[in-house]
Amino acid sequence: MMSFPGGTSVSHLDVYSDAAGDGICGGSPHLHLVSTEAYLVVSGEGELQSIDGEGYRETPLTAGSVVWFTPGTIHRAVNNGGLRVVVLMSNAGLPEAGDAVMTFPAEVVADAAAYAEAASLGAPQEQAGRAARRRDLAVAGFEVLRDAALAGDPAPLAAFHAAAGALVRERAAAWPGLVAAGPLAQAQESLALASAVAAGDVGHLATARVHEAAASTGERRFGMCGRLRTYDVTAVPTDQESSR
Template identity: 50%
Template sequence: MSDQLPGGVGISKLRVYDGAPAADGLVGGSPHMHLACSEGYYVLSGRGVVQTLNSRGSTDTRLEPGAVVWFDPGTIHRLVNEDELTILVLMSNSGLPEAGDAVLTFPQPHLADPAAYAVAATLTGTGETRLASAMRRRDLAIEGFTALRAAYATDGPTALDQFHADAVNLVRPRIPEWRQRWRDGAQRAAAATAGYLEALERGSGEHLPAAVVRALAEPTGRRRHGMCGLLDVYVQGVPPRS
């Protein structure tokens, strides 16, 4: 039986950054895009907006308690915190986001140079120093995001072509590692379901006696500085309960 969450998803609790506003006067996280993972939000408390940009256009979606929002890889997204916004985040392909499946919308010269991108994307320090580093990263990403939105308004979907190409080049060296994580996670979960269905079709419930219960009483890591805010994370590999 799997020690993964159902479907091989990842889960975390996100408290969206509420510090100093960015250059456009809005408070929140760093705009970025996932290349292989879809992402979903369930709003626990507070209020805010998720700004998105993809080849279909630019959208601002309201986030209020109880709202559910999700989007595909290829969607640039930025969380805006209006009032203590806290979200339950669900990610497909658990382990891939943690392995780097995200590219920040830095200005193009940073994207074209992997070394410069790595320096700009890496947080430094601890405590307040680390928070200041996260805000500098956010501001640089918003600079690029603002330019992309303006270019899209003029040129349409082709305005994203260069960003997409640069993002692919940045993550391409990581694909062998990502493929293994996918095999160990989401692919294994899907294969298990296929096995269950085949057994049931044969009239067999051979997998049912192996059922176990797993639980985490609390996050395995708290208040980690992520792209969008402070994360309480849940690492998979949970032992069964007796």
């Protein structure tokens, strides 16, 4: 039984089209500490603003673009018109467990309670407003990091990385288990199947099945970069699948 390829998660993202405090339309800048993220652009135009050890960069996004960024890359999705992407995240379940830190100003990231308050979406009727406010706060911190990168000063980025690590350290204790049960387990299963085929055993082919992902229902939820439609890509046990 295998889950979605590579132990990844998949979602459909409509990047926010309203303007942040700097007049640019798009999402909340943030990074992931362990997971790699990929954008497969479905339609529209925009760009990915990013900050990493090599500095600040703007990568154009148009229909058909495939862009991915590794852990520690601060990224901001910019919507120049109708930008919609399919998002693939490595380590399915880990991003949902807190593998992301938004680029709030340094004093907020250094205070776990202040960060939690700034990141919270609150009650359903508050979520649109709070999503916009947290995006604007993340953009304010992003501008400081961007300007430092453009000036050739690596210290603010290094300080943000350290603060982000400190912020998530306690909850990160559960992350190795999520990786072991997800992508590592799938890689081990693939290795076992490859070894079986090499030994002339193809018995697993008889259990082949098609799986269809169930999309989340109702309104798209507010994510960091836009409105999300998520998909349940966990594997269905063979006995359940065959009973349909």
